[in-house]
Amino acid sequence: MNEITPQYHYSLLSRNTFGIDAAAHCFIEYTSEEGLLQAIAFHRHEWPRLPLLHIGGGSNLLFMHDFPGTILHSAIHGVQPMAQEEDMVLVRVGAGMKWDEWVEYSLSRGWYGLENLSLIPGEVGASAVQNIGAYGAEAAQYIEKVECVDLTDGSLRTFDVAECEYGYRHSVFKTKFQGRYAVTHVWFRLSLSFVPNLSYHGLTAALEAQGKPSASLTAQDIRQTVISVRRQKLPDPEQLGNAGSFFMNPVVQVSLYNRLKESHATIPCYRVDDDNVKIPAAWLIEQCGWKGRSLGRAAVHHVQPLVLVNKGGASGADIRNLCSRVQADVLERFGIALHPEVMMI
Ligand SMILES: Cc1cc2nc3c(=O)[nH]c(=O)nc-3n(C[C@H](O)[C@H](O)[C@H](O)COP(=O)(O)OP(=O)(O)OC[C@H]3O[C@@H](n4cnc5c(N)ncnc54)[C@H](O)[C@@H]3O)c2cc1C
Numbered sequence: 001m002n003e004i005t006p007q008y009h010y011s012l013l014s015r016n017t018f019g020i021d022a023a024a025h026c027f028i029e030y031t032s033e034e035g036l037l038q039a040i041a042f043h044r045h046e047w048p049r050l051p052l053l054h055i056g057g058g059s060n061l062l063f064m065h066d067f068p069g070t071i072l073h074s075a076i077h078g079v080q081p082m083a084q085e086e087d088m089v090l091v092r093v094g095a096g097m098k099w100d101e102w103v104e105y106s107l108s109r110g111w112y113g114l115e116n117l118s119l120i121p122g123e124v125g126a127s128a129v130q131n132i133g134a135y136g137a138e139a140a141q142y143i144e145k146v147e148c149v150d151l152t153d154g155s156l157r158t159f160d161v162a163e164c165e166y167g168y169r170h171s172v173f174k175t176k177f178q179g180r181y182a183v184t185h186v187w188f189r190l191s192l193s194f195v196p197n198l199s200y201h202g203l204t205a206a207l208e209a210q211g212k213p214s215a216s217l218t219a220q221d222i223r224q225t226v227i228s229v230r231r232q233k234l235p236d237p238e239q240l241g242n243a244g245s246f247f248m249n250p251v252v253q254v255s256l257y258n259r260l261k262e263s264h265a266t267i268p269c270y271r272v273d274d275d276n277v278k279i280p281a282a283w284l285i286e287q288c289g290w291k292g293r294s295l296g297r298a299a300v301h302h303v304q305p306l307v308l309v310n311k312g313g314a315s316g317a318d319i320r321n322l323c324s325r326v327q328a329d330v331l332e333r334f335g336i337a338l339h340p341e342v343m344m345i
Contacts, residue, residue: 002038003030003031003032003034003035003038004028004029004030004035004038004039004042005028005029006026006027006028006039006042006070007026007027007028008025008026008027009023009024009025010023010024010026010027010071011023012024012027012058012063012067012071015027015055015057015058015071015073016058016059016061016062016063016243017057017058017059017121017237017241017242017243018058018061018062018063018237018241018242018243018310018314018316018319019237019241019310019312020062020063020241020310020314020315020316020319021315022063022064022065022066022067022316023066023067024066024067024069024070024071025050025066025067025068025069025070026043026046026069026070026071027070027071027073028042028043028070028071028072028073029072029073029074029075030072030073030074030075030076031075031076031096032076033076033149033156033184036072036074036149036182036184037149037154039070039072040052040072040149040151040154041154042070043069043070047069047070050068050069050070051067051068051069051070052069052070052072052151052179053067053069053070053071053072053179053345054071054072054073054074054125054151054179054182054183055071055072055073056073056074056095056096056122056123056125056126056129057098057099057121057122057123057126059121059122059126059237059243059244060122060126060130060243060244060341060342060343061243061342061343061344061345062243062316062319062320062342062343062344062345063316063345064316064317064320064344064345065316065317067345072182073096074094074095074096074123074125074182074183074184075096076094076095076096076097076184076185077094077096077097078093078094078097079091079092079093079094079097079102079105080092080093082187084192087191087192087193088189088190088191088192089111089189089190089191089192090144090187090188090189091106091111091187091188091190092147092185092186092187093124093185093186093187093188094124094184094185095123095124095125095128095182095183095184095185095186096123096124096125097123097124098122098123098124099117099120099121099122099123099124099126099127099132100118100119100120100121102114102124103115103117103118103119103223104118104223106188106190107219107220107223110192111188111190111191111192112190112191112192112193112194112195112219113137113141113142113188113190113191114137114142114188114190115197115219115220115222115223115226116134116135116136116137116197116200116203116222116226117132117133117134117135117137117138117139117226118222118223118226118227118230119226119227119230119231120132120134120244121237121244124186125182125183125184125186126183127139127143127186128143128146128164128171128173128183128186129171129173129174129183130169130171130174131164131166131167131168131169131170131171132169133168133169134226134230135197135200135202135203135226135229136197136198136199136200136203137197138166138168139166140161140164140166140171142188142189142190143161143164143166143186143187143188143189144160144161144187144188144189145158145159145160145161145186145187146158146159146161146164146183146185146186146187147183147184147185147186147187148181148182148183148184149181149182149184150180150181151179151180151181151182152180157181159172168248168251169248169341194218194219196214196217196219196222197222198214202229203222203225203226203229206225206228206229207221207222207225210225212225233303233304234304234307235301235303235304235307235309240301240309240310240311241309241310241312241314242301242307242308242309242310243308243342244307244341244342245281245306245307245341246306246307246308246323246340246341246342247281247285247306247323247326247327247338247339247340247341248281248338248339248340248341249278249279249280249281250278250279250281250284250336250337250338250339251272251276251277251278252276252277252278252279252336253275253276254274254275254276254277256335256336257269257277257279260334260335264287264334267279267283268280268283279336280306281306281330281338282304282305282306284330284333284334284336284338285300285305285306285326285330285338286305287333287334288326288329288330288333289329290305290325290326290329291305292305294311295318295321295322295325296314296318296321297310297311297312297313297314297315297318298310298311298314298318298319298321298322299311299322300322300326308322308323308326316344320344323340326338
């Protein structure tokens with residue numbers, strides 16, 4: 001049975017949180033693995049030389065121009081508890097489910113772990129590609145395995161967590177297998193008893209400011225606090241187009257950091273290991289005078305300089321120009337290369 005309906009000259013405006021007005025030659029949404037296989041076969045048959053791209057909620061993408069090939073999107077939803085072991089539950093979740101709906105649902109079932117990752121935009125499938133992280137937690141801590149379909153030949157493959165090679169906003173799906181696999185389901189291992197993750201100072205400070213004693217915290221306390229802090233700090237893509245942190249925080253050698261500290265006494269850092277520290281890219285960008293500055297219709301956000309925004313009507317090229325200018329200034333002043341977290345297409 002045919003499960004797919006290809007749509008041509010498809011506007012991507014509502015499919016990317018930057019609000020870039022690009023179009024796809026063809027767009028196919030599928031609701032099952034069978035539908036995905038049909039979509040792959042259709043694309044390979046119709047235009048084997050054109051590119052194939054899988055997107056989620058488009059919250060980490062920047063379309064530089066119209067996409068000349070087929071864009072795939074998963075509408076595989078559903079949450080299936082698969083096993084319970086002692087204090088843990090193993091749950092299989094459809095890649096097309098919205099990430100924050102999954103977080104909310106997991107907590108409502110008494111499955112703990114994802115509360116610090118509340119309100120991150122996007123879908124479950126991308127969480128396993130991106131290894132999303134915030135407030136002292138990252139998806140990789142809770143992922144057991146990732147079910148995929150190989151876009152080159154339609155074969156199924158399951159990656160266990162070690163094979164995903166997770167690191168800071170990093171996975172095998174962003175490196176050697178970039179663009180090769182469609183994630184169909186992600187398996188999470190969550191706890192049946194709640195232990196608050198208070199490793200991130202900003203979160204503990206916000207909880208204290210609300211007068212929440214750490215001895216009696218609930219997972220909902222964490223979730224609601226994370227949501228409220230995020231709403232204060234980050235622009236809502238519905239109001240102001242953006243893709244969250246545009247740049248990754250650079251990891252530099254301690255020797256470089258010590259040299260920089262001689263001329264910039266207040267430069268902050270977080271220890272990564274004995275040899276390396278992470279420097280907040282937002283601080284570097286602000287020091288270069290970019291906080292709140294515009295370049296045409298593109299701007300650096302006035303509260304969180306790590307976020308580039310579309311003030312309305314910016315093109316992908318406008319955002320990229322701003323990105324290049326910021327990178328050049330940070331490189332010139334600090335000798336540090338900023339790398340985009342956002343995927344430019
Ligand atoms: C306001 C805002 C705040 C944000 N805050 C955070 C944050 O705190 N922490 C954080 O880590 N990120 C954050 N982000 C970035 C973004 O939410 C994440 O990167 C998210 O995982 C992207 O999900 P998505 O579904 O929108 O994926 P997309 O942006 O559509 O795609 C991202 C990548 O995943 C691939 N992909 C998507 N779905 C699939 C699939 N099913 N199979 C195979 N590949 C797929 C795409 O090809 C692309 O390479 C933020 C973004 C915004 C706009």
